[in-house]
Amino acid sequence: MFSFKEKIVNKIWDVNINSLPWWQSGLLSLVRFIHIMFDDFFDGQLNLRAMSLVFTTMLSIVPLIAVSFSVMKAFGVHNQMEPMLLQYLAPLGEQGKEIAQQIMGFVDNTKVGLLSGVGLALLFGIIVRLINKIESAFNYTWRVQQSGSLARRFSNYLSVIMVGPVLVFVAMGVTGTALNTSIAQAIIAVEPFGTLLSIATKLVPYLLIIAAFTFTYLFMPNTKVRFVPALMGGIAAGVLWQTVGWVFATVMSASISTNYTAIYSSFAFLFVFMIWLWWSWLILLVGSSVAFYKQHPEYLHINAQDLALTNRQKEEVALQIMTIIGQRFYANTSPATVNDLVNSLHLPQQSIEQQLDLLAEHGLLVNIDQDELTYTPARPLEELTLKAVVDTVREPGPNSHFKSALNSNFIAIQSVLRNVDDSLDQVLGSKTVKDIVNELDTTNDIFVRNAVTPINKADKS
Incomplete structure (x- = not known):
């Protein structure tokens, strides 16, 4: 059972703000802003x-x-x-x-x-x-x-x-x-x-x-x-x-x-x-x-409780990030900054930066400007399979010590997970980021601005 406070909070955040008239959208944005500021203050x-x-x-x-x-x-x-x-x-x-x-x-x-x-x-x-x-x-x-x-x-x-x-x-x-x-x-x-x-x-x-x-x-x-x-x-x-x-x-x-x-x-x-x-x-x-x-x-579009992305959402965001950066790279336009990715994916900067850090840690991206947080591919995109991108989310980074602490006695579980990896490799191992970029219009950023669907709570089910 939800408390009265939780019901009010859910009522505020469950509404799709983009579907409302301008005056209701503005009023709801103000209410959400006040709620966020109170949360920050009393946190x-x-x-x-x-x-x-x-x-x-x-x-x-x-x-x-x-x-x-x-x-x-x-x-x-x-x-x-x-x-x-x-x-x-x-x-x-x-x-x-x-x-x-x-x-x-x-x-x-x-x-x-x-x-x-x-x-x-x-x-x-x-x-x-x-x-x-x-x-x-x-x-x-x-x-x-x-x-x-x-x-x-x-x-x-x-x-x-x-x-x-x-x-x-x-x-x-x-x-x-x-x-x-x-x-x-x-x-x-x-x-x-x-x-x-x-x-x-x-x-x-x-x-x-x-x-x-x-x-x-x-x-x-x-x-x-x-x-x-x-x-x-x-x-x-x-x-x-x-x-x-x-x-x-x-x-x-x-x-x-x-x-x-x-x-x-x-x-x-x-x-x-x-x-x-x-x-x-x-x-x-x-x-x-x-x-x-x-x-x-x-x-103001995403409740703070929904900022923790599921693994599937992280995989989707990682693939979208690599596609956008690949588009810009092959179109010879300016490299993508964190702000560009935020505006394109309509996600909070914190969620974007977490995926960028993982991609850079695994050697798929390189940060070429520490102040502006500007990223470009670290290797040719025709050499980067979609499986390698998904693995940045599914596997610990090279600097992680967590993998050494896993219990190796559950052989049956490890066998199931290896089968999952083999299935992913069959589907994603032969397709590269360059293939995805070639399927899109690389002459402009129309895909970046319009075709990316923001992740919502429905994806968490």
């Missing part, structure tokens, strides 16, 4: 990673600000550091001012230019450790299994550590300077432009927060993030940030600080700061999840 992983980032932040916040302060000093915007820190800690009230003064005191005592080579290496090592953990958390929300190349990670880290803060503070300085010009003052004197400009000025901090979130979502995950999904995640995180900040400042900060002061005395501000850090990281990860689902709407 515990986002919370766990946010708490881990709090600990790492406590260790690295002073070195990070010290390095950013040194870089911004070269641009003449270092005086904006403390006001920006105070703005971030504003929801903490008086404790926020005390924490900001403590941090800036530590930063003033950190002389980056006087550090030795070992000290400087340790300083940057702590910062890189923080950003590496941030990237790992983002990769989790984006279902990315591996980190990017060293060059890509270095450029992203450099952007976050140095370029990002400089751009934010320069933008603030340019905004302030522009408002003080004679042209701006003349516009302010004319209504309703004065009121509109006043409102726009008050919106600048919110826009900068959204821009900072969007910038982070574009560069931190080890995958190509489009601007619109990153912006949607930035807007969601920015609104949530301001809402939680208001609640924290008006309700939580006073009560929490009072309770902790009675117990921990002068250490109370530390606990309040850690709670605000936890909320900050959690909001950042929630916004990243919003950006992910915006860029991958296919997750």
